[in-house]
Amino acid sequence: MPPMLDIKLIRENPEKVKKAIESKNEKGDVDKLLKLDKQRRDLIYITEDLKKQRNENSSQVALAKKEGRDAQALIVKTKEISQQIKEHDEKLQQIENEIYTELSRLPNLPHGDVPIGKDAADNVEVKRWGSIPEFDFKALDHLQLGERLNILDFKRGGKVTGSGFPVYKGLGARLERALINYMLDIHINEHGYTEIFPPFLANRESMFGTGQLPKLENDMYLADKDDLFLIPTSEVTVTNLHRDEILPGDKLPIKYTAYSACFRREAGSYGKETRGFLRVHQFNKVEMVNFVRPEESYQFHEQLLKEATDILERLNIPYRVLLLCTGDLSFAAAKCYDIETWSPAEQKWLEASSVSNFEDFQARRANIRFKDEQGAKPAFVHTLNGSGLATSRLMVSLLENYQTDEGTVIIPEPLRPYMGNMDIIKRSY
RNA sequence: GGAGAGAUGCCGGAGUGGUUGAACGGGACGGUCUCGAAAACCGUUGUGCGCAUUAGCGUACCCAGGGUUCGAAUCCCUGUCUCUCCGCCA
Structure with missing residues (x-):
């Protein structure tokens, strides 16, 4: 135990x-x-x-x-x-x-760098990148764009499943797929990650290992016949890959990236925030997970942040980085940056990524250790993860930032190879 | 879903009640030998917990959880997982 x-x-x-x-x-x-x-x-x-x-x-x-x-x-x-x-x-x-x-x-203890604070209002902005676009026409929001271009269908998603289960259609589906593939490719080819395609359901041991249980039981979907939870993030299945293992020291750092759908009940949330992609029950995310030596974890934390924001810079989407205060920090995290992308229609920042260092908290719960040589005493690794990135919020920013006065959306250069070299999304029937 | 087989240390694999934390083989590491290497030979080679924290001592662990017994890796029950065959199925 x-x-x-x-x-x-x-x-x-x-x-x-x-x-x-x-x-x-x-x-x-x-x-x-x-x-x-x-x-x-x-x-x-x-x-x-x-x-x-x-x-x-x-x-x-x-x-x-x-x-x-x-x-x-x-x-x-x-x-x-x-x-x-x-x-x-x-x-x-x-x-x-x-x-x-x-x-x-007991939650994880905050790192010394973390500002003391009560709630989200006390988070500290540590970086801002890109210029906020100014349109000389009335900017549409992602829902209007999605409908106009016939690429998103929230209504029918509501019919087949329930509200908060978006349907992507035509070029919307393709753009979603392009984003996922693009992000994975960058992480694999340029950031040194190994790709994992994980299960989307996880057992209680895994949910406990990464710290979702016991606190968040009510925020997750449960397939109760088999006592399996739908993952709220692939952090769960990817981190638990090495549960109850002693890793050879020379294998560290281990860097995994994974695409998965993510499922969150978001119980108790309603109102304007729930429109469209802003808060959904199912979304897609490319996750990055690191297993590192304890003394190196803060260095990797900064690097993880760079790896996530690198995607946004390549896509030229304005973002800012927040250092979360103690009161806003999640149960398992010791230190966390949130990355928020700009939504011109909402005129506000949307959280597209959380980049966290859990130090040895998850490693203890999941019993993930490393050992340099035989006879040496095993020690807990440090685990970190970051979204790189969640496509739902990113999609909002992408559609809105790249819209034209004709109601079409320009496809960012890096995604074009994934879209049959198209450069613009127009309405298709 | 039905029938059967199995789960032992880094790996292979013995072990059906009494110094077995575990034979034997392989791998890895250290040493001897060598100019060097190979071969050969010798040695080392798990984890948790408690006490001492320098050496050490004790205890538990042979998939997991119960049970039988003075005593269990070994016997009994339950669960999980793996494999084979049949059925079903994207």
Whole structure:
């Protein structure tokens, strides 16, 4: 049973841990944990001593039988010891379950660079790139463009599944596919990634490993006949690829990129924000996942950010980068950048990517370690991931930024090879 | 979905109740030999937890979880996964 936060860290710095949890607007009973930890260690001490006695007695029984002596008295006595061991083990199991439950609810601790803050309003903009387009005509939003060009069909998506399940059609479907392929190709060919095509459903162990469970159970779709969750991000299936493994040190860093559809219930969200692509239940995303040595993880975090924004720069889509404050940081992240792309119609920034360093939080929960040479002590890797990128929000920015006064959309140069060398999307029937 | 077989260390593979954390072989690493290499020979070669934290000591782990027993990798039950055959199917 792998730990999540290191119990030793909590044992030695309880106040620091309490403060960190608070800064993330999370809860956790550190005092209860400390108490249980003490109980556990005391019990282990007693129980192991009993086990030692039992093992010694059993050896003597064997010896006695071999020599034809009577061992009945010893057997009776040992039986009692075994009974005690059983009781102690049950109690220990119970305590460890409690520790596990408490521990698994504790969020990751924020990195020292992360600004203290309450919510999204306290996030810090650290970069802005590209120029916001100014149109000398009335800019259409992505819904109007989608309808006018006959490339998106939210209405029929609602019919066949429900609202929030977009349908791409004709050149819209092709553009979506082009984006996915383009991003994958850049990551594979230029950013040093290995492509993974992962399952879109994951079991509870995996969901726990990356930190979706227990907190987000209600935000995910569950296929309950098989107790499998539809993945909210391929981070889940890709990171868990190496669950319960000890990786050879010379294999690090491991960089995987994966396309997947992503499924989110978005329970409780409604209103204007849910229009079109702004908030959907199913979207497409190309994800990047890194497994790295602990001392290198912040260097890779910066690089991951570059790899994600590289796509936007090549597509010439204006974006900004936010450093999330403690209060807006997700449960599992130690530090996170959000990348937001500009929507001319909404006149606001839309989150298209989150680039996170989880340090050893996911690695502990998923038990992913590395070892340099035989005999060396295994250590937890650091895991990072970033969307590179989510196509739904990107599609909004792309359509809106590249629109013309005729209501058509120019295809960005890099995507043209993926679109049969077309350079513009016009209405097709 | 039905019938059967199986799951042991980095790999192959033994082991059906008593010093077996695990034979044997391979690989890897260190050493001897060599100008160097190969071969040969010698040695090392898992993980968690607790105590000491320098060496170490103890305990648990042979897919997972229960059970039987003084004692289980070995026996019993349940689950998961893999393979073979049949059925169904994109």
